[in-house]
Amino acid sequence: MPANDRPPLWLRPEHGTRGPKPAHTRHAVAVAGIKIADTEGLDAVSMRRIAAELGTGTTSLYRYVSKKDEILQLMGDEVVGELRGTVLPADWRDALRTIARLMRETALRHPWFPALASGRPNHGPNSLWWTELTLSPFDGLDLGTDELLANLGTLSSFVLGHVQSEMADQEAARLSGLSHEQWMDREGEYGPMIMGSGRYPRLTRVMVEAETPHAADRRDRWFEAGLERVLAGIAAHLP
């Protein structure tokens, strides 16, 4: 019975009723994976590494999951589960703002999450619940499905794209094994070439003025600024 003949992850019972009780659970596997991804990056999440974290044999994991990909799905759904208990404001604009900020905060907490979430949709219970919740702000305004999805898609595309590029340098620094400062120094080596060449006047101006203080909260401000623009754009297209 090849793995392909089995039903997909979320339609499969977690374990059978016949044999010995499993020593672990899907939940434990997901948590182990998340712990590794948070501290060592998504690339460090390997079957052997997870098994070691659980203190079990490597191939025993295939009793809980049919492919590594399914572990990633478990991890993704588990992370979305952190948002359980969220209640949204009544005003659609406030609700969408809340959704966007929660998505971003989750991504900041788990830098590897956007890479997973931007992939195919997750059908885990937490993810389905979250999707349902993100559809609710549009209840009042009566929109067709197309307009609804266009609005929600615009918002989530923006958030996803933003957080992804937002943490690019942090991830890059970790992957290369350098500290953030070391990495910034290496990237900074390009500065003179760019600014000295004279071929990129606009880029040069941006680089010079970007050196100004308040760099710490700049990402926050950019995100909020972008969010307001997206919300304004959505509002402008309401019937």
Add this chain to the structure above:
Amino acid sequence: MPANDRPPLWLRPEHGTRGPKPAHTRHAVAVAGIKIADTEGLDAVSMRRIAAELGTGTTSLYRYVSKKDEILQLMGDEVVGELRGTVLPADWRDALRTIARLMRETALRHPWFPALASGRPNHGPNSLWWTELTLSPFDGLDLGTDELLANLGTLSSFVLGHVQSEMADQEAARLSGLSHEQWMDREGEYGPMIMGSGRYPRLTRVMVEAETPHAADRRDRWFEAGLERVLAGIAAHLP
């Protein structure tokens, strides 16, 4: 002389002046990588695979590049090079629309590109040229650097996020070795569970109505719809 002591990719001369002439070029390496990525996916791009494509030894590639990551940078910059020759409309709104559409078309042509581009910034000549070009639409309106970057960041975050989720299922289908239809069928198995549970009324409604025709150009329409919203949001925040 470890690789880490050498200057970063774009500050290093492509080859020395002393020894034998190299049998290939960075350009050829990038093209080989792109060819593989386009036809077999980004995961298929390995040092051995590229070397085979070029008809050279695997470790000879390290004469052109110090890490595999640098090959990915070469590939990214090469793809951006396809946009050389672009001339933008005078009106800032038309210009941004053109930029967004070109980014999307490039992503559709090279599905692996967004995953690279959403990472750390590329400092290759084509990428720098493109960045400079994307800054130009704001020349007329006199904006501070912060507003300028907020506007451009909003647009590119949206485009990046959109194309990434846009092609998620295609990539997922290829990775699992199934045809697109087969994959859709497997995903469709979740339908009854979701709609039958009664816990997701809004999601159910969306799924039912999404079955309507015109599925083919739905992505196009969603992208255009989102783009107009983003542009409207940017316009709303101009001084």
Add this chain to the structure above:
DNA sequence: GCGAACTGGGTACAGTGTTCGCAATATCCG
């Protein structure tokens, strides 16, 4: 001509996901 700089490439190593096979164990059914 000679040393220094440079290129090509084979070998080796530590890691990856996953398949197969087998022993141990728990439940269901007669």
Add this chain to the structure above:
DNA sequence: CGGATATTGCGAACACTGTACCCAGTTCGC
């Protein structure tokens, strides 16, 4: 109660991956 059956844990093995190290061969500057 006694098998038959389903299920679990897991070691061995396979075909991959990126790249450090080494050495021979080539070409330029002096």
